[in-house]
Amino acid sequence: MMPVEILIIGGGPAGLCAAIQAAEMGSKVLVVDRNNSLGGQLVKQTHMFFGSEKQYASTRGFDIAELLLDKIDKMDNVEVMKSTTVLGIFEDGVVTLENNGKYIKIKPKATIVSTGASEKNLAFPNNDLPGVYGAGAVQTLMNEYGVKPGNNVLMIGAGNIGLIVSYQLMQAGVKVEAIVEAAPTIGGYLVHASKVRRMGVPIYTGYSIKEAHGKDSLEKAIIWQLDEKWNGIPGTEKELDVDVICISVGLSPLSELLWQAGCQMKYIHEFGGFVPARDENLQTSVKGIFVAGDVAGVEEASSAMVEGYIAGMSAASYLGYKLYNMQEVKDDLMQQLNSLRHGPVGEKIRNGITSLMIDNEAAASIDAFK
Amino acid sequence: MRILEHPILNFERGKLITFTFNDKSIEGYEGETIAAALHAAGVRSLSHSTEKHRPRGLFCAIGNCSSCLMEVNGEPNVRICVEELKEGMVVRTQTGKGDLI
Numbered sequence: 156m157m158p159v160e161i162l163i164i165g166g167g168p169a170g171l172c173a174a175i176q177a178a179e180m181g182s183k184v185l186v187v188d189r190n191n192s193l194g195g196q197l198v199k200q201t202h203m204f205f206g207s208e209k210q211y212a213s214t215r216g217f218d219i220a221e222l223l224l225d226k227i228d229k230m231d232n233v234e235v236m237k238s239t240t241v242l243g244i245f246e247d248g249v250v251t252l253e254n255n256g257k258y259i260k261i262k263p264k265a266t267i268v269s270t271g272a273s274e275k276n277l278a279f280p281n282n283d284l285p286g287v288y289g290a291g292a293v294q295t296l297m298n299e300y301g302v303k304p305g306n307n308v309l310m311i312g313a314g315n316i317g318l319i320v321s322y323q324l325m326q327a328g329v330k331v332e333a334i335v336e337a338a339p340t341i342g343g344y345l346v347h348a349s350k351v352r353r354m355g356v357p358i359y360t361g362y363s364i365k366e367a368h369g370k371d372s373l374e375k376a377i378i379w380q381l382d383e384k385w386n387g388i389p390g391t392e393k394e395l396d397v398d399v400i401c402i403s404v405g406l407s408p409l410s411e412l413l414w415q416a417g418c419q420m421k422y423i424h425e426f427g428g429f430v431p432a433r434d435e436n437l438q439t440s441v442k443g444i445f446v447a448g449d450v451a452g453v454e455e456a457s458s459a460m461v462e463g464y465i466a467g468m469s470a471a472s473y474l475g476y477k478l479y480n481m482q483e484v485k486d487d488l489m490q491q492l493n494s495l496r497h498g499p500v501g502e503k504i505r506n507g508i509t510s511l512m513i514d515n516e517a518a519a520s521i522d523a524f525k
Numbered sequence: 526m527r528i529l530e531h532p533i534l535n536f537e538r539g540k541l542i543t544f545t546f547n548d549k550s551i552e553g554y555e556g557e558t559i560a561a562a563l564h565a566a567g568v569r570s571l572s573h574s575t576e577k578h579r580p581r582g583l584f585c586a587i588g589n590c591s592s593c594l595m596e597v598n599g600e601p602n603v604r605i606c607v608e609e610l611k612e613g614m615v616v617r618t619q620t621g622k623g624d625l626i
Contacts, residue, residue, distance in 0.1 A: 191609070196587075201533050274584075287584070288583065300565075302527060302528065305526075372570055
């Protein structure tokens with residue numbers, strides 16, 4: 156069995172930052188990712204990030220991925236396994252992996268789960284037609300592979316992802332016919348909304364999709380207005396000739412491994428589904444299993460990176476590695492998270508986290524790493 | 526359906542290669558996924574639901590949703606949204622849940 160100190164599952168923004176922090180403190184780190192390249196969804200983010208300089212604000216997502224990967228490349232104590240899927244975390248602390256048909260068993264002393272999230276779909280007639288895509292899928296096609304998803308798009312959801320991807324579609328030369336948002340107001344930053352509006356894209360708030368039509372693939376979408384109880388109002392239908400419906404109605408944490416490991420889970424609506432209870436060091440109820448990024452609650456890549464540093468530091472310190480100014484660094488990271496979580500949207504996140512907090516001394520019911 | 530000009534991105538595409546989709550020859554670039562190459566060639570219907578045989582395309586494009594399962598070089602249930610395209614690959618739409626034997 157391969158000896159491993161810290162296993163990091165998922166090499167997106169959270170996992171990469173966790174690896175950097177844990178390795179800087181001297182621990183030996185293994186980063187496992189199911190894809191054949193690291194960076195997660197950062198590699199398809201063409202927009203400049205918000206937040207502060209510490210989270211690379213004003214830098215484009217794919218450039219941030221390069222910066223983090225450069226750091227990892229230079230570290231001798233970080234090993235990377237690409238095209239490798241984690242299959243299971245077992246009670247005795249053994250973790251099983253699959254790489255090119257090979258079955259591998261490892262026994263890490265600590266594990267950081269940073270598996271991210273998957274896109275939610277929306278229920279409406281014919282939502283399974285080819286041409287109905289998640290916003291992330293559209294980003295993958297056009298920003299990673301340079302392929303247009305179609306010619307005319309209806310965007311569902313006016314949160315930041317919906318607005319940013321609409322803009323990116325126009326940069327790729329694709330027409331966005333409309334953005335619909337079921338809520339009475341736009342969820343994303345107004346600076347993004349103004350940008351797409353200036354380019355002539357109507358944003359219909361209080362509207363949703365009624366149904367999609369098409370034979371072998373999407374040909375048409377019907378939208379309608381919603382009443383105050385979010386039911387469609389007959390007679391308000393608008394017909395749009397679109398070959399793509401892009402769904403950006405949120406994400407759901409990819410938490411299967413945490414369930415399997417026996418972590419205490421809790422449903423938090425604002426975080427996109429079931430998320431692990433954790434202490435302030437991002438350790439779950441199972442000792443030695445830490446979390447960071449969207450799997451711990453769907454937020455943004457900026458907070459995922461900060462959580463990554465915190466989880467990396469906690470896992471390394473759990474194994475006895477120290478930094479001379481650890482408390483100072485930790486306080487600074489906590490401060491960064493707090494400032495990313497300010498404002499009305501941040502309030503929901505802060506409330507969600509409060510209800511997830513556990514005191515690990517008392518709550519650690521299972522000790523997988525005895 | 527390829528993006529030829531982009532204000533920010535510069536697509537460095539790999540070698541142009543040929544593969545077959547349902548016996549038809551299609552071109553794509555080395556290093557991209559099968560799904561990207563098919564999409565660029567205008568193929569959006571990738572699989573069919575097992576019971577009602579409704580056409581299905583990709584949804585997530587990152588290997589989560591299994592909406593794009595196809596037969597590749599005789600192997601069924603390949604997630605073509607994450608499978609890298611290689612010269613001479615034989616890609617087919619599969620019937621039902623796929624046959625291993």
